[in-house]
Amino acid sequence: MKKRFQAAWLTALLLACAGTAGANPADPMAERVQACAGCHGEEGRSAAESYAPSIAGKPAGYLYQQLLGFRDGRRKHAVMQQMLAWLSDDYLRDMAAYYGTREPAQVPRPPRATAAVLARGRQLVEQGDAARRLPACAACHGDQLLGVQPAIPGLLNLRDEYLQAQLGAWRNGSRHAPAPDCMADIARRLSGEEIAAITAWIATRELPQEHRPAPRRDQPLPIDCGGVP
Amino acid sequence: MKTLLKWFALLLLPALAAALWLAWPDVREPALVEGAALPATAARIEQGRYLARAGNCIACHTQAGQAPYAGGRRIGTPFGDVFSTNLTPDRQTGLGAWTPGEFWRAMHHGRSRDGRLLYPAFPYTSYTRVSRKDSDAIFAYLQSLPAVAAPRQEPELRFPYNTQLALRAWRALYFRPGEQREDAQRTAQWNRGAYLVEGLGHCNACHTARNALGGIDLARNYGGGPIPTLGWEAPPLASPQPMSDAQAAEMVELLQGGTSRHGVTTGPMAEVVFHSLQYLQAADIDAMVTYIRSLPPVGDAPVPRQPRVSAARRAELMRSGEPIYRQHCADCHGQQGEGRDYVYPALVGNRMLTGASAGNAIRSVLLGGYGPSTARHPQPHGMPSFAQRLTSEEIAAVLTYARGNWGNEAPAVSPVEVQRH
The missing domain is CATH 1.10.760.10 (Cytochrome c-like domain)
Incomplete structure (x- = not known):
């Protein structure tokens, strides 16, 4: 009984520690992207009141293209450009992969149109x-x-x-x-x-229970898109 | 007759003198010497690649996301914008038809192939010190690049700055072609550092303040100052106190890796490390730091006028800054501003934070940012942007707190100053 109590206590303690670290401490990327969390939220789940988009769980290839786009000026945002200006392609790819594998969370958005x-x-x-x-x-x-x-x-x-x-x-x-x-x-x-x-x-539209992006498909898109390989 | 003479003396003589003054540099400029073209061996091209990196040519001569060295980047100046030119060997739009002699004349005299004077956004005031041999190597490297067709874009300068006459006057005032002479009293290392810092490195293009006409104020060489149009301020390189060995070692780390034990490069310097300095040999970085340590001290950098903050107001900002620091800054920068080695910059004794002007610190808080990815620090940690999270009052308070604590003794920051950025 005592042992079981100890185990439970230890588990609780471990969970608490993981909680304060904010993210998986074993993943070195979790701390490296803390600078992003200020706007995009913990693990890319941005708060309801935040303008910055939720990026958790978006396709990594898409996220990578956006990071390159901000860095190279195809997208304009003073903070994003300053953040990414001198980061290598490899680093941006790793950041995109990190956010691409996070779990999104639905933020309630009541309809605001007729x-x-x-x-x-x-x-x-x-x-x-x-x-x-x-x-x-x-x-x-x-x-x-x-x-x-x-x-x-x-x-x-x-x-x-x-x-x-x-x-x-x-x-x-x-x-x-x-x-x-x-x-x-x-x-x-x-x-x-x-x-x-x-x-x-x-x-x-609310995120359905199963909300992962669809797998790559073979038929061509109805319109030519340079950003889609 | 007498009146005519008077008119002559009054108008024509000064005009003649001015014309002579403007034309004199042309008279003195030696004729273009081609010399024997050096063969573009693989070794020479490699040497040229290295020197082009030391000169950070790629930063200005590349439009982000486009072909390297094809130019087209908009360069802001207080007189309007200019566009960098295409250095690839395209015959029509690049350097394909140029000779090594013409390239050297551009580097040394700031003159284009067709004889036009070049705008000094191209830092020929420094590159004039680059040796002919090194210029030839850079040229050989540029000629080895894939040719890209990228036409020259007309500068968007205001009158009269867009005239060759204005350029002539500017050059008569601020440009002397020259070379970097060896100082026999100094070590070979110091001389190498001087050659790199004063020549290809063109460090004083930013680290020395410019006057109203854009001339480099050599009386306060390396005294630092605001970088025109960028909003950042270059810290002084000539320090009033001699640099300690520990400080010099930190500078070496910063230049090589962008991140040092206690600091990180931000803004335009991160760009210089990213494109240029991280690729230099350790011996060359050491030489540059050796030279920089020897720079004679100059007066304080010009500080933009700031609203005065009374002692009572400062005390109030210090008080309200502390909880903001605890909530937003202490997790990374430490309870005592000690930072974390090679991860988060220390704030104690941090020169960017405690400089006479708080401009760079304000920008860092507002915009956030990452250090540059380098071979030594490929995945640096970053700082979030607080522009949407803290008010000007809160940013002024937290900066006043960090600038006045743990032994830091910099003046307070007023919210008005924050709003200027």
């Missing part, structure tokens, strides 16, 4: 608009918008402001992906109202 707007958003996300050569978001980002390995990001669990800002940045040319920049093409075909509707609807 039913009509949400319906319009849903239609564009699920069906696109063939007449305007607008593929459905789901055609590339996966039926459930969970992303596809290795380089297409999931779109769930992100604030609508963040999603809007990204589409806006693509539309006005301040965010770039490797050419052909498919998202820039798509964003330029969307109106401001459509962007608002799409992002409002996506932001209301």
